[in-house]
Amino acid sequence: MPAPGDETAPAARPAPADGPIQWAGYDNARAVASLRTGEDESVVYGTASIGGRPCVLVAFEFGFLGGSLGRAAGDRLVAAYRAAAERRIPLVSLVATGGSRMQEGMVALMQLQRVAAETVRLREAGVAHVAVLRDPATGGGWATVGAGADVVLALPSAQVAFAGSRVRPPDADPAAYTAEDQYAHGHVDAVVRPEELRDTLALWLRLLSAPADGPGAGRPAPAPPPPAFAGPAGGGEPGTGWEAVLRARDTARPRSGAYLDAYFEVRATVHGDRAGGADPGVECGFGVHEGRVVAYAAQDGGATRPAGFRTAARLIRLADRLGVPVLTLVDTPGAANDAVAERAGAGPAIADAFAAIAAARVPVTTLLIGEGGSGGALALAAPGNTWATSDSYFSVIAPELAAAILKRPPAEVPTTADQLHIRPQDLVELGIVRGIVPRGT
CATH class of the missing domain: 3.90.226.10 (2-enoyl-CoA Hydratase; Chain A, domain 1)
Structure with missing residues (x-):
C-alpha cells in the first residue's frame, strides 16, 4: 500500500478486499451502508453558496458506518481542504462522526495527521474554516476537523467530545460531553438552533470572506467616538x-x-x-x-x-x-x-x-x-x-x-x-x- 504521506488520487490506488487490514466482512458492511444511505463513503463534499457567499462544503453522513474516518474519507477531506485553499473561499464542515474506522486499523487513525496537515495549509493560505458540530461529533473528527476550525458552531444538545459514549469512564459527568458544556468551557463559539443555522453561517461567511487585498486592506480601523455622556465634569479633560x-x-x-x-x-x-x-x-x-x-x-x-x-x-x-x-x-x-x-x-x-x-x-x-x-x-x-x-x-x-x-x-x-x-x-x-x-x- 502507499506510504502514509502519499497523496495519490483514490482512483489510482485500488482497495484490497475487505480493506487495508483485511477485516472480515468490511466490504459487506460498506455495501449495506451504501444501500441504506445512498452514499459510497462517510464524507461528501462540493461547492455551495450560503447567503450568496461561495464556500466548499463538507458533510459527514453518520448513517455510513457512524460517519467514521477511513482512507477514502481522508482522501475526500484532503481534496475539500485543498479546493478551499486553491479557490480562496471558506471551508464549511458539517461534522457528525464517531471517530476513526476500526475496520481499517491504524490506516484510519493516520487520517488525522493528513487533516492536520491540510488545516495548516488552509491557514497559511489565509482561508477561513467554519465547523458545525452535529450529533455526535466525537473522536478524531472532533479533534481535527471540528476543533481545528477557526469558528466552531454546535447544534443544541449535540454530543461533542473526544471520548465516545461507549468508551467513557462509567462515573463520568454526562454534561461534560455536550455542546452546551463545551461552550461554557470555551471550546465552542456558539450553540445555534437548526432553524437559525443558515443565517448564522451566512453571517460568518460574510465576515470571514473579506479578501486581504480588497478595498481598505492595510488601513487601520477608525476608532469609534465615545457615546454621549455627561460625566462629573460635564465633559472636557479631567483637571486632576x-x-x-x-x-x-x-x-x-x-x-x-x-x-x-x-x-x-x-x-x-x-x-x-x-x-x-x-x-x-x-x-x-x-x-x-x-x-x-x-x-x-x-x-x-x-x-x-x-x-x-x-x-x-x-x-x-x-x-x-x-x-x-x-x-x-x-x-x-x-x-x-x-x-x-x-x-x-x-x-x-x-x-x-x-x-x-x-x-x-x-x-x-x-x-x-x-x-x-x-x-x-x-x-x-x-x-x-x-x-x-x-x-x-x-x-x-x-x-x-x-x-x-x-x-x-x-x-x-x-x-x-x-x-x-x-x-x-x-x-x-x-x-x-x-x-x-x-x-x-
Missing part, C-alpha cells in the same frame, strides 16, 4: 489625576457594549480560549463597519481573566491570517490576580496577548474608554496607535495600590494619582496615546 480615575470608574459611563453597538452594523462573537475557559468580561469577534469587516477585542470594565487574554490573542491571530484590521477597546482595572487566575496562567496569558499584537501584520487600533490598569490593560493596547477618551486613565498601577506600596495614608491617594501622570492629556504629552477622541453627540 484623581478626577480622571473617578470619571473612568463612574458606573454611568458608557461601556464597551455601547461602543460596539454604535460602531458595528452587525457582528458575531468568537467565544472562549480553546483551553477550558471563557471570560464574560471580554467580548471578541468580527463586525461590519461602514461596509468593511473589522475584528474587535473589547474589555468591559472588570478584571480580565486569563481566558479573556487568550481569547483576544486567538482573535487577533485569526484576523491577522485573514488580513482583517483589529480594533481593541481597553477598559479594565487590571488583570485578575486571585488564586484561580494565577493557577489558570495569568502571566502566560498576558504574555500571549502582548505577543499576538506585537506579531500582527494587520493594523491594530486601540481606544482607551475607561480604566487602564497596568499590564492587564496595556496587553491589549496597540503600540503607536492607541487613543483615549476624556473619561479614561492609564496607569502603571492603581493609585490606591501605589500609595499602599509607598506606605502613604489613604488621604494621599489623590496626590499619588496626580504624581503618576495618568490623565488623558498627560498620556498625550508622554507619547503613550496619540490623542483624545471627543465624545459623540
Whole structure:
C-alpha cells in the first residue's frame, strides 16, 4: 500500500478486499451502508453558496458506518481542504462522526495527521474554516476537523467530545460531553438552533470572506467616538489625576457594549480560549463597519481573566491570517490576580496577548474608554496607535495600590494619582496615546 504521506488520487490506488487490514466482512458492511444511505463513503463534499457567499462544503453522513474516518474519507477531506485553499473561499464542515474506522486499523487513525496537515495549509493560505458540530461529533473528527476550525458552531444538545459514549469512564459527568458544556468551557463559539443555522453561517461567511487585498486592506480601523455622556465634569479633560480615575470608574459611563453597538452594523462573537475557559468580561469577534469587516477585542470594565487574554490573542491571530484590521477597546482595572487566575496562567496569558499584537501584520487600533490598569490593560493596547477618551486613565498601577506600596495614608491617594501622570492629556504629552477622541453627540 502507499506510504502514509502519499497523496495519490483514490482512483489510482485500488482497495484490497475487505480493506487495508483485511477485516472480515468490511466490504459487506460498506455495501449495506451504501444501500441504506445512498452514499459510497462517510464524507461528501462540493461547492455551495450560503447567503450568496461561495464556500466548499463538507458533510459527514453518520448513517455510513457512524460517519467514521477511513482512507477514502481522508482522501475526500484532503481534496475539500485543498479546493478551499486553491479557490480562496471558506471551508464549511458539517461534522457528525464517531471517530476513526476500526475496520481499517491504524490506516484510519493516520487520517488525522493528513487533516492536520491540510488545516495548516488552509491557514497559511489565509482561508477561513467554519465547523458545525452535529450529533455526535466525537473522536478524531472532533479533534481535527471540528476543533481545528477557526469558528466552531454546535447544534443544541449535540454530543461533542473526544471520548465516545461507549468508551467513557462509567462515573463520568454526562454534561461534560455536550455542546452546551463545551461552550461554557470555551471550546465552542456558539450553540445555534437548526432553524437559525443558515443565517448564522451566512453571517460568518460574510465576515470571514473579506479578501486581504480588497478595498481598505492595510488601513487601520477608525476608532469609534465615545457615546454621549455627561460625566462629573460635564465633559472636557479631567483637571486632576484623581478626577480622571473617578470619571473612568463612574458606573454611568458608557461601556464597551455601547461602543460596539454604535460602531458595528452587525457582528458575531468568537467565544472562549480553546483551553477550558471563557471570560464574560471580554467580548471578541468580527463586525461590519461602514461596509468593511473589522475584528474587535473589547474589555468591559472588570478584571480580565486569563481566558479573556487568550481569547483576544486567538482573535487577533485569526484576523491577522485573514488580513482583517483589529480594533481593541481597553477598559479594565487590571488583570485578575486571585488564586484561580494565577493557577489558570495569568502571566502566560498576558504574555500571549502582548505577543499576538506585537506579531500582527494587520493594523491594530486601540481606544482607551475607561480604566487602564497596568499590564492587564496595556496587553491589549496597540503600540503607536492607541487613543483615549476624556473619561479614561492609564496607569502603571492603581493609585490606591501605589500609595499602599509607598506606605502613604489613604488621604494621599489623590496626590499619588496626580504624581503618576495618568490623565488623558498627560498620556498625550508622554507619547503613550496619540490623542483624545471627543465624545459623540
